[in-house]
Amino acid sequence: MKLKLDENGNAVLQDGKPVYVHDDGKEVAFDAPGTVATITRLNAEAKAHREGKEAAEKSLKAFEGIADPAAAMKALETVTNLDQKKLVDAGEIEKVKGEISKAFQAQLDEANTKVSTFEKQLYEEKIGGAFSRSKMIADKLAIPADMVQARFGQNFKIEDGKAVAYDQHGNKIYSRERPGEVADFDEALGALVEQYPYRDTILKSSGANGGGAPNGGGGGQQPSSKGDIGGSKEERLEAIKARTQNA
Structure with a gap:
């Protein structure tokens, strides 16, 4: 990409913006203030992503020393069931969990269907x-x-x-x-x-x-090269x- 010059060697302007010529010959007026604003915005976004990453890493330090997260979750589930066993039999707990899971899945499926329909309508619009x-x-x-x-x-x-x-x-x-x-x-x-x-x-x-x-009088329409x-x-x-x- 290079700057477009007139016959006197001066930069060609369009709406007060210098015109550049791409390698394929297309001409584009370069918006310097807009480019600076975009760079500033992208830098701010990068900073936000970096700070979010640092916050996540800080939160994860609380779980240092846990070698097997799956085993830890299983242990917590066992303790919860033991507490609940004081009220109802462990078999009933699993039955209640199953009913709750079915009801939740039905609501989730309905919500997903509505979201898919909305996304399709949004796409079409x-x-x-x-x-x-x-x-x-x-x-x-x-x-x-x-x-x-x-x-x-x-x-x-x-x-x-x-x-x-x-x-x-x-x-x-x-x-x-x-x-x-x-x-x-x-x-x-x-x-x-x-x-x-x-x-x-x-x-x-x-x-x-x-x-x-319209075609002119005489010969029919001819394919072009x-x-x-x-x-x-x-x-x-x-x-x-x-x-x-x-x-």
């Missing part, structure tokens, strides 16, 4: 809504939002209530415009589309007949859908 409202899809892609979601939806997860994207290697996608921050939905989707091997078949064409422009699919609109959509499902 956050991820599905992001695809349907995406300006990047509307402006740059030649296929509808539901087909884009069918291909790239698996790359997005909900974390802290936000849509976070991961690339094909499982790495979180970070913003080029805001170093240290995860990319927003459209920026992340753009990065995923760039990595997609069949991207030319889903991007809107920049040619004379692309982007829904980039592998665009010919035929009617319906035939193109079916072919693109088949490619995205097989990719």
Whole structure:
């Protein structure tokens, strides 16, 4: 990444920010104050994690000398049963424990079901809504939002209530415009589309007949050198859908 210079050798600015050129040719305005703020926040988080670790290590010192934690827990359970035996027979204790365990498991299963349903609804709202409202899809892609979601939806997860994207290697996608921050939905989707091997078949064409422009009189629609699919609109959509499902 290098600083972009004008013909006089001066740094090129965008909204008061110096512009840098990445190795792939993309230009990004570097937000120095935002980067410093991010570094400060990350340092604070690292400090909190370190202090939490030190507190946990201090708490664990109280258990030093216990060579077999499982045996210690068993001994505590035995002592508890011996105390309770003064009130009821030991066999009844186990029966009561079993009934309590069943009731608790039923409540836990119900709670887990509700959580799973809520998580699914949240995913559909956050991820599905992001695809349907995406300006990047509307402006740059030649296929509808539901087909884009069918291909790239698996790359997005909900974390802290936000849509976070991961690339094909499982790495979180970070913003080029805001170093240290995860990319927003459209920026992340753009990065995923760039990595997609069949991207030319889903991007809107920049040619004379692309982007829904009518064909001129005379010859029929011709495939481009980039592998665009010919035929009617319906035939193109079916072919693109088949490619995205097989990719």
